[in-house]
Amino acid sequence: MICAAQDGRARYLQRQREVNRQVRRSTPGAEGARTDVCARDRRGRAARRAARVRRMSLHAHKLVCITLHMGVTAAVAGASGYGGGELLRLLLAHPEIEIGALAANTSVGLPVTDVHPNLPDLSGRVFTDAETLAAAEADVVFLALPHGQSAAVAATLPSTVRVVDLGADHRLADPEAWRRAYGGEHAGTWTYGLPELPGARARIAASRRVAAPGCYPTASTLALAPLLAAGLVEPQDLNVVAASGTSGAGRSAKVNLLGSEVMGDLTAYKVGTHQHRPEIVQALSGVAGTAVSLSFTPVLAPLPRGILATCSGRATPGTDADAVYEALRSAYAGEPFVRVLPPGRWPHAAATLGGNAVHVQGTFDAESGRAIVVSAIDNLGKGAAGQALQCANLMLGLSETAGLTAQGIAP
Numbered sequence: 001m002i003c004a005a006q007d008g009r010a011r012y013l014q015r016q017r018e019v020n021r022q023v024r025r026s027t028p029g030a031e032g033a034r035t036d037v038c039a040r041d042r043r044g045r046a047a048r049r050a051a052r053v054r055r056m057s058l059h060a061h062k063l064v065c066i067t068l069h070m071g072v073t074a075a076v077a078g079a080s081g082y083g084g085g086e087l088l089r090l091l092l093a094h095p096e097i098e099i100g101a102l103a104a105n106t107s108v109g110l111p112v113t114d115v116h117p118n119l120p121d122l123s124g125r126v127f128t129d130a131e132t133l134a135a136a137e138a139d140v141v142f143l144a145l146p147h148g149q150s151a152a153v154a155a156t157l158p159s160t161v162r163v164v165d166l167g168a169d170h171r172l173a174d175p176e177a178w179r180r181a182y183g184g185e186h187a188g189t190w191t192y193g194l195p196e197l198p199g200a201r202a203r204i205a206a207s208r209r210v211a212a213p214g215c216y217p218t219a220s221t222l223a224l225a226p227l228l229a230a231g232l233v234e235p236q237d238l239n240v241v242a243a244s245g246t247s248g249a250g251r252s253a254k255v256n257l258l259g260s261e262v263m264g265d266l267t268a269y270k271v272g273t274h275q276h277r278p279e280i281v282q283a284l285s286g287v288a289g290t291a292v293s294l295s296f297t298p299v300l301a302p303l304p305r306g307i308l309a310t311c312s313g314r315a316t317p318g319t320d321a322d323a324v325y326e327a328l329r330s331a332y333a334g335e336p337f338v339r340v341l342p343p344g345r346w347p348h349a350a351a352t353l354g355g356n357a358v359h360v361q362g363t364f365d366a367e368s369g370r371a372i373v374v375s376a377i378d379n380l381g382k383g384a385a386g387q388a389l390q391c392a393n394l395m396l397g398l399s400e401t402a403g404l405t406a407q408g409i410a411p
Contacts, residue, residue, distance in 0.1 A: 072396060073100040075136045077153050078144035080104035080127060082247045083166055085116045087142055087385035092121050094389070094403030097396075101136035103128050133157065140392050143167060144385070147275075151187030154209070162208050162395045164388045165190065170211040171279050181275040193391040195400070196222060196335055196358075197287065198229070205394045212391055213283070215383030216242050216276040216298060219309040221283040222338065222358050223375040226331035228288040232323055233313030233371050235292040240280065240311045242296075245303035245349075248379045256300075267300045274298050306349030307379045312372045315364060324362040324371045332360070336401050337382065337390070347376035354378065354409035356386030378408075 074091055078084045079102040091099050104127040107115055112122040130153050133141055140162040143150040147168040154163055154170075172178045175186035191207040194200055194217075204210055213221070220240045227233045243266070246257050256262075277296040284292045301308075325343060332338040338358045341347060347359035355378060362373040377383050386404055393400050 072097045072140070072398075073136075073138045074098070074140050074142060074392070075101040075103070075133050075138035076142045076144060077103040077130045077133055078146075078149075078166075079112070080107040080110075080115045081144055082380055083384040084142075084144035085119070086380040087144060087166075087388060088112075088116065088119055088122065090385055090389050090403050092119065096398055096402060097140075097392075099125075100138045101128055101132055102126075103130040103133055105130055131156070140164065140396060142388055142392070144388075147182050148184055154187075159208065162210075162392065164193065164210050164212055164392050164395070166212050166384055166388050168211075168214060168275065168279070170209070171213065172282060174278070174282070177278040177282070181278050192283065193387065194218065194221060194283065195390060195394065196332065196338055197225060197283070201394060201400075204391050205397070207395060210391045210395060212384070212388040214276045214279055215244065215248055215307055215377070215379035216240075216274070216296070216309070217279045217283060218383050218387060219307045219358070219375045219377050220280045220296070220311055221287075223309060223311040223360055223362075223373040224284055224313060225287045226327040227313060227324065227362075227371055227373065228284060228292070229331065230323070230327040231316055232319045232327055233315055235284075235288040235290055235313075237314040238284065238292055238294045238311070239313070240294065240296045240309055241299065242307055242309035243299040243301040243349075244307045244379055245301055245305040247305045248307070248383070262300065263302045265302060268297055269300055271297050303349070305378055305380050306353055307375075307377050307383060308347065308349045309375045310372065311375065312365075312370045315369050315371045319364055319371055321362075321364040324364050324373070328360055328362050328373065337386075337404070337406050339406065347374050348410070349376045349378075350410040351408045352376050352378045352381065354381065354405075355407050356382045356390060356404040357406040357408060358382055 074097050076084055076087055079088060091097055102112060102125060107127040108129050110127050112125040112127060113119060134156040138161060141157055143153055143163065143165045145167045150165045150167040150169040157163060168182060169187045170190035171192065173189045178186040190209040190211040191203050193204055193210040193212045195204060219242060224238060228235060246262055274296055277294060280296060281292055281294050328340045332340055337356045341359055341361045346361050352359055359376045360373055364371050389403055390400060393402050
């Protein structure tokens with residue numbers, strides 16, 4: 001019975017197929033319509049396959065982008081100091097850099113938050129010895145060490161690792177100038193990391209070793225460079241008087257930095273002999289295209305952080321206040337961190353605190369014949385950690401402004 005039913009079913013299906021063929025042959029256009037339907041089906045399948053390929057390609061592109069920008073690790077030597085602590089604060093907010101080894105030879109084994117209680121996201125981390133950095137597998141290493149200590153650590157790092165030195169060891173090109181300012185042997189010269197100087201960005205981006213400028217040189221150079229470049233001041237008669245907060249002297253205990261010694265007082269120090277003078281001269285001579293002569297007087301101010309620098313030069317004929325202002329405006333148009341204040345407004349150091357900003361304003365003193373520019377920075381920001389991170393961003397091919405802000409935290 002089952003076999004008979006199956007045979008009957010087979011004969012029925014065969015007759016139906018024959019009828020369908022007869023209908024298609026006898027109906028004009030039916031075969032063409034069927035062909036059109038098939039063609040549309042094929043085109044539809046092809047379109048769906050193409051869409052899937054596009055989606056897969058987009059997904060692959062995203063994976064490549066993520067791969068390129070993930071896993072960028074930064075290690076820090078000297079992480080227990082003021083500059084190192086500020087750098088850690090900035091790195092914690094960086095969208096593409098993770099914090100790796102944290103070395104501090106004077107604090108080995110101590111929890112990071114014991115030294116930097118303002119960084120609770122680093123709870124559970126402890127400081128290690130600087131010798132561990134060579135095996136840390138970091139993409140970039142920051143050296144936030146006192147002068148004379150960076151070179152030895154840098155020598156242990158692989159040549160493929162990008163290194164930014166916040167110290168002075170690699171800033172000066174002249175070995176004799178180094179010996180006069182700091183003593184000891186010159187460690188060599190690295191690319192100078194002041195991105196706002198002409199041509200500096202390309203040099204920084206192409207380098208694996210960068211020396212971040214000092215705080216006083218940053219404030220002074222960015223104030224006077226536009227005037228020298230525009231020929232508005234004579235290179236042989238430059239003067240800088242700059243007041244700085246106490247954090248610029250580092251974290252080591254010193255009697256002259258005690259609160260009772262500093263508060264309510266202003267003190268000039270190292271007048272005519274400060275170690276940053278040759279660095280300012282070197283940077284400004286490069287801009288002027290000739291050797292400059294500079295008088296530099298630093299002043300210790302009763303502030304934790306911040307620098308206000310009053311910089312001037314003997315004006316060339318034809319210089320006036322409008323020319324000074326236009327030189328600043330033109331030099332820093334489009335710069336993300338340099339703000340030329342509106343006419344009549346002068347920089348406040350407090351307005352730059354916590355940011356990577358530089359505020360500048362200029363004028364012309366007709367009585368003395370001098371062009372004057374006042375600049376303000378956070379000595380721990382644009383004068384140290386912020387500038388170092390700005391350079392690292394360029395070296396790593398990241399956005400120059402990543403993890404940085406031009407906004408201050410005042411009051």
